[in-house]
Amino acid sequence: MKNHVWRPLYVVLALVAVILLARLVIVPDDFGIQDQGYMYGFHRLGNEQDWKNFPAKYKTTAYCNECHDDKVATLAASPHEMIPCENCHGAAFNHPEDPEKLPIDRSRDLCIRCHAALYTPSSGRSDIPGIDPDGHNEGFACSECHNPHNPSLEEM
Amino acid sequence: MKRRDFLKNALVFVSGASVSLSALEWLDPEEVLATRPEVRWAFLVDTHKCVGCGFCVKACKVENEIPIEADVTRTWVERYVIKRDGEVLIDSPKGALNGFTNKKIDRNASGMLEVPDEEITQEFFVPKLCNQCENPPCVQVCPVGATYQAADGVVLVDRTWCIGCGYCIMGCPYGVRFFHPVKHVADKCTFCYHRIVKGKQTACMQACPFGARVVGNLKDPDDPVTRAVLNQRVGVLRDEYGTRPHVYYLGLNKEVR
Numbered sequence: 435m436k437n438h439v440w441r442p443l444y445v446v447l448a449l450v451a452v453i454l455l456a457r458l459v460i461v462p463d464d465f466g467i468q469d470q471g472y473m474y475g476f477h478r479l480g481n482e483q484d485w486k487n488f489p490a491k492y493k494t495t496a497y498c499n500e501c502h503d504d505k506v507a508t509l510a511a512s513p514h515e516m517i518p519c520e521n522c523h524g525a526a527f528n529h530p531e532d533p534e535k536l537p538i539d540r541s542r543d544l545c546i547r548c549h550a551a552l553y554t555p556s557s558g559r560s561d562i563p564g565i566d567p568d569g570h571n572e573g574f575a576c577s578e579c580h581n582p583h584n585p586s587l588e589e590m
Numbered sequence: 591m592k593r594r595d596f597l598k599n600a601l602v603f604v605s606g607a608s609v610s611l612s613a614l615e616w617l618d619p620e621e622v623l624a625t626r627p628e629v630r631w632a633f634l635v636d637t638h639k640c641v642g643c644g645f646c647v648k649a650c651k652v653e654n655e656i657p658i659e660a661d662v663t664r665t666w667v668e669r670y671v672i673k674r675d676g677e678v679l680i681d682s683p684k685g686a687l688n689g690f691t692n693k694k695i696d697r698n699a700s701g702m703l704e705v706p707d708e709e710i711t712q713e714f715f716v717p718k719l720c721n722q723c724e725n726p727p728c729v730q731v732c733p734v735g736a737t738y739q740a741a742d743g744v745v746l747v748d749r750t751w752c753i754g755c756g757y758c759i760m761g762c763p764y765g766v767r768f769f770h771p772v773k774h775v776a777d778k779c780t781f782c783y784h785r786i787v788k789g790k791q792t793a794c795m796q797a798c799p800f801g802a803r804v805v806g807n808l809k810d811p812d813d814p815v816t817r818a819v820l821n822q823r824v825g826v827l828r829d830e831y832g833t834r835p836h837v838y839y840l841g842l843n844k845e846v847r
Binding site for chain 2: 468484492521547555567
């Protein structure tokens with residue numbers, strides 16, 4: 435057969451070879467069909483470890499208790515005992531090294547997350563004491579009257 | 591050698607050689623079990639306990655580095671208001687990042703709507719997150735193998751491999767996927783994979799003061815989530831899609847979708 439028929443074929447073969455070579459270089463070794471089969475498990479295995487290495491920010495009350503055991507004990511004796519420290523004090527990250535101090539959220543917006551009165555039959559919300567944020571001592575921070583670590587009104 | 595002996599020896603040799611060495615190896619039952627996945631992560635949401643404070647949403651965003659003010663979130667809380675005339679109103683302002691602090695219901699373009707208390711028959715909150723489906727439609731549609739199901743059932747996204755085509759975001763029937771505004775790839779709830787594999791609680795679970803959210807291992811018969819799924823009346827979202835979701839809800843109403 436004539437040369438002009440073969441030439442495009444060589445070009446195509448060369449292209450296929452280049453693509454296969456590039457694929458060999460670009461696709462990581464651990465990429466392939468893993469435990470879950472072709473439909474759901476086709477992935478780069480190393481990514482699972484990448485996600486496991488993601489840094490955690492919240493250290494939970496047990497971590498706070500290692501130094502601030504007095505504060506944790508006071509809170510544990512109050513009606514707010516179920517609230518984790520980091521909900522109001524912010525995520526610990528690497529406290530006490532970084533950041534050295536945690537910002538305390540004293541805003542009304544924080545308290546009314548639970549204590550704004552809503553009409554919620556069939557929800558646990560109706561068991562929580564609620565106020566109307568627009569009518570209840572507007573402009574004052576809640577913590578000026580209520581101690582967040584012991585909010586019971588009798589001891590005010 | 592006689593013909594008879596030759597055949598006899600050959601038979602012994604061939605039958606001996608056909609038994610592979612691995613067949614003679616003593617197998618420890620525990621070792622065999624260890625090769626099967628011992629973990630299947632699942633989630634239990636108690637809608638009776640949820641009060642709509644939104645601490646879970648805030649904790650999730652901080653923990654997983656989702657820009658706090660961006661209108662995307664890996665988990666969110668919906669408020670359902672069911673009226674006496676049967677009308678169902680649903681809202682989730684900012685995904686309940688700052689909780690539900692107002693009786694007015696967000697109706698988007700038509701503004702805020704206040705429903706008088708006496709017209710309400712039911713009002714409750716439903717937290718939503720990725721269902722980590724057994725048959726995840728979002729994974730099937732990925733053209734590059736960037737999203738996948740790990741052996742323990744959690745569906746993850748490979749951020750270095752995702753091309754941002756958005757098929758998975760369209761494919762999820764629960765709407766839990768979104769574009770990460772900073773990373774420019776598809777993003778979704780991972781059940782805080784970095785925390786649960788180390789035995790910690792998810793960020794949303796540890797932030798919930800009321801114990802409305804619990805993560806657990808379905809392969810462990812003593813796990814509280816497994817016991818609740820087996821012994822209590824739990825429901826899942828959009829069962830009819832055949833995705834076999836693994837977020838179970840206690841107190842799920844038919845109005846919840």
